[in-house]
Amino acid sequence: MKELVSRQLVKYLEDRGVEHIFGLCGHTNIAVLTELEKSSIKFINVRHEQVASHAADGYARAKKKTSVVLSHVGPGLTNAATGVANAALDSIPMVVIAGDIPSHYYGKHPHQEINLHADASQVEIYRPFVKRAWRVDRPDLLPEIMEKAFQLAESGNPGPVLVSVPMDIFSKEIDTALFEKQKHHTKALQKPSIDDETAEKIINTLLDAKNPLIYAGGGILLADAAQELTEFVNHFDLPVAHSLMGKGAVADDNPLVLGMTGFWGTKFINDKCKEADYIFALGTRFAEADSSSWEEECTFNFPLTKLIQIDIDPNEIGRNYPVEIGAVADLKQALTVLNRAAKRIAPKGRQNEALKAEIAKNKQEFKDSNKEFIADNCFPMQPQRILAEVREVLPRDAFITTDVGWNKNGVGQQFDIYEPGTILTPGGFATMGFGAPAALGVKVAQPDRVVVSLVGDGGFGQNPALLATAAEENIPVIWVIMNNFAFGTIAGLQKAHYGTTLGTLFMKDGEPYSPDFAAIARAYGVEGIKIEKAEEFKPALEKAIASNKPVVIDAAMLNNPVPTAGHWNIMDIYSPDKKVHHVSTN
Missing domain, CATH: 3.40.50.970 (Thiamin diphosphate (ThDP)-binding fold, Pyr/PP domains)
Known part of the structure; x- marks a missing residue:
């Protein structure tokens, strides 16, 4: 027929x-x-x-x-x-x-x-x-x-x-x-794992190490291996650092999680990676920003530090650093074998209360350093306050999408993620314009979960017509526009290194300019809220979540740079032999 x-x-x-x-x-x-x-x-x-x-x-x-x-x-x-x-x-x-x-x-x-x-x-x-x-x-x-x-x-x-x-x-x-x-062909291939001998070799190497450390990448989330990784980490009390894409692979409130490495990582996290004698890397390509442009004095110190690496893609094994033990495997399968071997080799595991106390102390100090910004009632708002209040209001299992700029780098650095896979960010391509439409797809996939897109005014302005789809299909995403009237990250770079902001700040007649995104939302048939003072933001977000409708919240924000402790080689290209990063354009 x-x-x-x-x-x-x-x-x-x-x-x-x-x-x-x-x-x-x-x-x-x-x-x-x-x-x-x-x-x-x-x-x-x-x-x-x-x-x-x-x-x-x-x-x-x-x-x-x-x-x-x-x-x-x-x-x-x-x-x-x-x-x-x-x-x-x-x-x-x-x-x-x-x-x-x-x-x-x-x-x-x-x-x-x-x-x-x-x-x-x-x-x-x-x-x-x-x-x-x-x-x-x-x-x-x-x-x-x-x-x-x-x-x-x-x-x-x-x-x-x-x-x-x-x-x-x-x-x-x-x-x-x-x-x-x-129809007769299989719809799911069996995935490769590691053998017991390799698992035992990895575990014994970690047990013999003085300062071992787990480095988790986005491959953990792609393999749906977060539960297996958490089990392995908790059995041996191993500290966990992660790439931007690996955020949430182990919950941020786990006492063993250090945080994100690299340019937007803190000095404490980067130092812990440098001090490790063995790093067990899972599902990461050691991207430039995560690795401080691969400069050994900043984040990772290979080959003085020895590297164990597992990835599904053989091209990633040793792409940027030499590897002592390398294995090509699906991470969920590999960690299942590793956990089985771990219980056999060290049935009682290991405890490291001193390490957990040290991590907790550092986390508290970092949070304390942000308290004045979170409590600040200034308007335009402090970006730290926006992130803190979003986290406070959202359910533990809410999905967050980010774009580029403060909403990506700041979230990676200081926004806690509790459920694996609930933070979606453009990593490899770092595409401005990703966050707002990606949230549509997330909500279609997970209609019963709260979905919030944290996005800059530059990113949201890429494709505002996505609101037509949200209205037509009644897709109840909440877009929080962290509006600094600029391509803010690039403005801070240009101002710091070249003393100008041409092409990076949005201006009209010498004054900061922005479209009225709340009015644009209403024109598309979507509820739009324009924040006029800092105290309005949290209640507006709570109302938006309760409404179960698509909502745009336009919140003016100061264009202050995300704190940086690592290094990015572009700084040396702009300003050779100088220690210059970003500056505020406010």
Whole structure:
């Protein structure tokens, strides 16, 4: 029996358990949209493809399953590219299905064809950052390609893939047996682990070490291995430092958690990493900001410190530092073996009350250093007060998305996360514009959880049309705009090193300027609240949570830099032989 490719594709996605697709229409994909109208799959319609790809990114992180984006040819696909690249650099599984020009018009330059170097070559745009890009040249090949696409997106180091489909193929008929055949293929591959011998070697090395330390990366969360890591850490009372993407892998109120390393880490945390004789790194690539530009005097001191590293991707083992013991494995599987071996080798574990007391003392001192900012009633508000009051109001299991700037760096440094996977931030690509649309995807994935997006005015201004989707679909996200009337982090850099702020501060007639984001929200049909004094913020947030509606809270904020104790080599590029970081532009 034969059926339309578009119809069979939608049935295939239903059978895979796809519940939502994010995207935007175009003349190349409306055959698929037509079939979705009859489907159990919910299509989340957006006004810009970057919103779709960021929302799908957030959805995949919160749902812990592969997300799907439906895109149009040419400009539709390029609009989505930034969000897909962001997902790629953070290892988020995503299948992008894009319409393309009719196959019988390759090279004739039909409407919106990309063909400057090869005919119908829009797949080439994605090739540098997706795990694989397919162009479907025959309709009978699509079933196998779709199966391969999902498997590749989900296996090994996960990430996005692209399936580019000429629009005429969607409208052709093929034998239903071709898609039926794919039902016989497994939908989940068995993941690699480590053997008992390797586990015992790692544990004995840590037991013999004088100052061992765990370094947790985002790979722990991708592998859903937070529970296993916490069990291992607590058994041996091992201190835990983490990358930005590893925040929440072990709850911030665990007495063994040091905090985030690197440029925005504190001196205490960075010093603890330097003093370690062995570091056991799990699911991290030792990114530049987390590692203080890999300069040994700042955060990590390899090879004086010895490194044990486990990652699902062999390319990450020893990428930036030499490794004494390296293993390629799924972290959940590996930690299961390690915990079993740990109980056998050291059934009573180890206790280190002195270490926990030292960590607690340092945490309290850091919190005390922020007390005056948190209590400050000034307006525009202190950023520390915004973060403290958000944390105070939110449930323990609420989801937070961040963007870039204070809302990312400050959250990583001083905002406690209690449940693994509840902080979503753009790590590898550090994409401005991620946080606000990603929150849409999180709320669609987790409708019963509170979702708050902490985002700057620069980031929110990237794609305010996401509010149309929030209104149409009634997606009750709360956007807290930490509004410093600037691209604040860059303004502080430019002011510190070059004495100017050209292009970084938003000004009109010599005065700070900002759109009225609360009014913009109301224009889209979303509740908008403009904070006029610091005392209004906390009650406004409590009201927004209770309303269970989409709400924008526009809170003017001082543009003071996030405190820094680590190092970032860009400072040396700007100002050689000087100790200059950021400065306040207020």
